[in-house]
Amino acid sequence: MVYRFLIGLGAYWAFLRQVFQKPEKGSEYLKSFWREFNDLGVQSIPLVFIVSFFMGAVLTIQTALNLEDPLIPRYYIAIAVREGILLEFAPTIVALILAGIVGSSISGSIGNMRITEQIDALEVMGINPASYLVMPKIVAFVLFSPINLIFAMFSGLLGGYLAGWWLEMLAPGDFIQGLRLEFNTFYIVYSMTKVLIFSFFISSISSYFGFRVKGGALEVGKASTKAVIASILTIIVFNYILTDLLLK
Amino acid sequence: MIEVKNLHKSFGDQSVLKGLDIVMHTGKCNLIIGSSGSGKTVMLKSMLGLLHPEAGSIAFDGRDILSMVPQEARKLRQEMGMVFQGSALFTSSTIAENVKMPLDFFTSLSEEEKMDRVHFCLDRVRIENAAQKFPAELSGGMQKRVAIARAIVLNPKYLFCDEPNSGLDPETAMVIDNLIQDITQEYGMTTIVNTHDMNSVLEIGEHVMLLKGGLKVWEGSKEEILRADTPDVQDYVFRSHLMKRVREALRG
Numbered sequence: 001m002v003y004r005f006l007i008g009l010g011a012y013w014a015f016l017r018q019v020f021q022k023p024e025k026g027s028e029y030l031k032s033f034w035r036e037f038n039d040l041g042v043q044s045i046p047l048v049f050i051v052s053f054f055m056g057a058v059l060t061i062q063t064a065l066n067l068e069d070p071l072i073p074r075y076y077i078a079i080a081v082r083e084g085i086l087l088e089f090a091p092t093i094v095a096l097i098l099a100g101i102v103g104s105s106i107s108g109s110i111g112n113m114r115i116t117e118q119i120d121a122l123e124v125m126g127i128n129p130a131s132y133l134v135m136p137k138i139v140a141f142v143l144f145s146p147i148n149l150i151f152a153m154f155s156g157l158l159g160g161y162l163a164g165w166w167l168e169m170l171a172p173g174d175f176i177q178g179l180r181l182e183f184n185t186f187y188i189v190y191s192m193t194k195v196l197i198f199s200f201f202i203s204s205i206s207s208y209f210g211f212r213v214k215g216g217a218l219e220v221g222k223a224s225t226k227a228v229i230a231s232i233l234t235i236i237v238f239n240y241i242l243t244d245l246l247l248k
Numbered sequence: 249m250i251e252v253k254n255l256h257k258s259f260g261d262q263s264v265l266k267g268l269d270i271v272m273h274t275g276k277c278n279l280i281i282g283s284s285g286s287g288k289t290v291m292l293k294s295m296l297g298l299l300h301p302e303a304g305s306i307a308f309d310g311r312d313i314l315s316m317v318p319q320e321a322r323k324l325r326q327e328m329g330m331v332f333q334g335s336a337l338f339t340s341s342t343i344a345e346n347v348k349m350p351l352d353f354f355t356s357l358s359e360e361e362k363m364d365r366v367h368f369c370l371d372r373v374r375i376e377n378a379a380q381k382f383p384a385e386l387s388g389g390m391q392k393r394v395a396i397a398r399a400i401v402l403n404p405k406y407l408f409c410d411e412p413n414s415g416l417d418p419e420t421a422m423v424i425d426n427l428i429q430d431i432t433q434e435y436g437m438t439t440i441v442n443t444h445d446m447n448s449v450l451e452i453g454e455h456v457m458l459l460k461g462g463l464k465v466w467e468g469s470k471e472e473i474l475r476a477d478t479p480d481v482q483d484y485v486f487r488s489h490l491m492k493r494v495r496e497a498l499r500g
Contacts, residue, residue: 024322025353117336124296124408125350126326 015208018130019138032136040102040137040203041144045151047101048094052152055089056081056159064169077170078160078178083187085156087247091191092239094152095198099231103206106137107227110210111220119211134207138200145199146192153191190246197242201234249274250295250406250438255304257290257462264290265301266462275436277429277452279443282459283484288442291459292410295440296330297321308406326354329399329437331409331428335391337383337398343370344379347398354402369397373427389420393427400431407432407439413448425451446491449473458484474498 023029063080110133113119122129157179164170209227213219250272257265264287272278280288293299295306297313305312313321337346344366351362370376373393375386383391392412399407409428413421429452432439441448449456453470458480465480466473473485474494486495 028352116339117332117334118338120296120298121330121332121336121338123298124325124328124330125353126322126324127353128322 011212012205012208015130015211016204018128019134019204019207021128021131023131023135024127029132029136032132033140036136036140037144040106040141041147044098044102044144044148047097048148048152049155051097052085052090052094052156053159055093056085056156056161057163059084059089059156060160060163060170061167064164064167074170074174075178075181077164078175079181081160081175082157082179082183085160086153086187086191090149090152090156091194091198092235094148095195095202095235096232098148098199099202099206099235100228102141103202103228103231104224106203106206107210107224108220110134110207111213111223112217114211114213115216115220130211134204134211137207138203141203142196142199145195149191149195190242193246194239194242197238198235201238202231205231205234249309250440251305251307252291252295253305253307255291255294255301255306257287257294257299257301264462265294265304268304268459268463270457270464270467272438272440273455274438275432276454277432277439277441279441279449279453279456280459281443281446281449281456281484283444286459287462288459289410292408292440292442296328296408297325326350326402327405329402329404329407331392331395331399331407331412333411333414335383335388335395337391337394339383341382342379343375343381343383343386343394346383346394347401350398350402365401366397369401370394372400372431373397388415389417389424392416392420392424396424396427396431400435403435405437407437409439409441409443411442411444413443413445418447421445421447422451428452446485446488449485460484 060077060081063077063084067077067080110119113133119129119133122132161172161175164175165172206224206227209223209230210220213223252268252270252272255265255268256263264285268287268291270280270291280291282288290299294301295313301314304314306314308324308327311324313324316324337343338349341349344363347366347369348362351357351365355362357365367376367379370379373396375390375393375397378386378390378394383394386394396412407428412424412428416424425448428439428441431437441452443449450470453473456468456470456473457464458466460480466476466478468476473481475498476482476485486492
C-alpha cells in the first residue's frame with residue numbers, strides 16, 4: 001500500500017510538470033481560464049453561501065446552549081462563533097464540500113474526454129492536453145477561492161447573527177460586540193493561506209484522477225469517487241499541518 | 249512518405265508489434281487491414297506519438313518522431329490530421345468551433361479568415377449548414393464528416409483515419425471512403441486508414457497492407473488482393489460468404 005501510494009505520488013508530480021508548461025497560445029488559455037472561472041468559481045457561490053449560512057446559524061445555537069451561564073458575558077458566544085467560522089468552518093468545511101462537488105465535476109468531465117478520445121484528439125493536434133485542460137481549471141479555482149472564502153465568512157456570520165436574533169438567544173448588539181472584540185487580522189491571512197492550498201489540491205488531484213481514466217463510463221465514475229476521497233484526505237491532513245505551522 | 253522500421257511494442261509480457269516494417273506512400277490511401285489484435289491500432293497510435301514503442305523508428309519524410317522531444321513531436325503533429333473511430337469531437341463546442349480549434353492555436357489569421365477556412369472545410373465535406381449545431385445533434389456519418397473537416401483544416405501532410413466506417417450504414421460508409429480518397433488526391437496527402445471493412449479496401453485501397461501477429465504479412469493493391477493466394481490473405485479476406493462468392497466470380 002505504501003509502495004502504491006509512492007508510485008501515485010510520483011505520477012501526480014509528473015502530471016503537474018506536464019500541466020505547468022508554456023502554453024501553445026496564451027489567448028486560448030485565457031479564454032479557457034474565464035470559462036473555468038465562471039464554471040468552477042462563480043457557479044459555486046450559491047452553494048457556499050447556503051452551506052456557510054446554516055453552519056453559522058447552527059454554530060450560534062450550539063454555542064449559546066453550551067454557554068448558558070450568568071457569569072459568562074453573552075458576547076462570548078459571538079467570539080466563539082467568529083473564531084469557529086473564520087478559522088475552521090469557512091476555509092476547511094467549505095473546501096471539503098467543494099472537493100465533493102467541484103472535484104467530482106472536474107474528474108468526471110476530464111475522464112469523459114479521455115474515454116471519448118477527445119484528449120487524444122488534442123494531443124494529435126499538437127496541443128498539450130494536460131496543460132490546456134487542467135492549468136486554466138487550477139488557476140481559475142485557486143484565484144477564485146479567496147472570493148469563495150469571503151462569501152463563506154460573511155454568510156456564516158450572517159447566519160449566526162440572524163439565528164441568535166430570531167431565536168432570541170443572542171441580542172444583535174451582543175453579537176456585533178463579540179465580533180469586534182479582540183479581533184486578530186492574522187486569522188484572515190491564515191484562512192486565505194489554507195483555502196488557496198486546499199483549492200490547489202482539489203483542482204489538481206481531481207484533474208489527475210480524471211486524466212488517467214482508462215476504460216468506459218464505469219471507470220469515470222470510479223475515478224470521480226477516488227478523486228473526491230483523495231482530495232478530502234489531503235485537505236484533512238494539510239489542515240492539521242497548516243494549523244500546526246501557522247497558529248503555533 | 250512514412251517509413252516504419254523494426255517497430256516493437258509490448259504491453260506487459262504481451263508483445264503486440266514484433267519488428268514491424270511498413271512504408272506508407274505519399275498521395276495515396278494506405279489501408280491497414282488485419283483482424284482484431286493484429287496491432288493495427290497500436291501501430292497507428294505509435295505513429296501519432298500516443299504510444300511509445302520500445303524499439304524501431306517512424307520517419308515522416310525522414311523525421312523520426314520517436315527520437316524527438318515532446319515539444320518537437322507536438323510541432324510535427326501539427327502536420328497531421330486524425331479522424332478517430334468515435335469522431336472525438338468536443339461535445340461542448342459547436343461544429344464550427346470544433347473545426348476552428350486548430351486554427352485558433354496554430355495560425356495568426358483574423359477571426360474572419362478563420363471562419364472563411366472553417367466554412368470552406370465544412371463545405372468540402374458537405375455539411376455547411378451544421379456549423380452552429382453541437383456534435384450531439386448530428387448523425388454518426390455527419391460527425392465523421394466534421395472530424396474529417398477538422399483533420400484537414402490546417403492542410404495536413406499526413407491524414408490518419410482509425411476505422412472511419414465503424415458504425416455507419418454501407419451507403420454512408422461509401423460516402424466517407426470516397427471523401428477520404430478525394431481529399432487525399434486533392435491535397436496530395438499521405439493517408440493511412442485502419443479498417444476491417446473489405447468494402448473500403450475494394451473502394452479506396454490503392455496500397456493495402458495486411459497485418460498479422462504484429463507483422464506485415466502481405467501488401468499490394470485492391471486489384472492484387474483479390475488474386476492473392478497466400479494463406480494469410482485467404483484466411484482474412486475470403487472468410488466471409490460474400491467474399492468467397494466474389495473470388496469464385498473472379499475465377500469465372
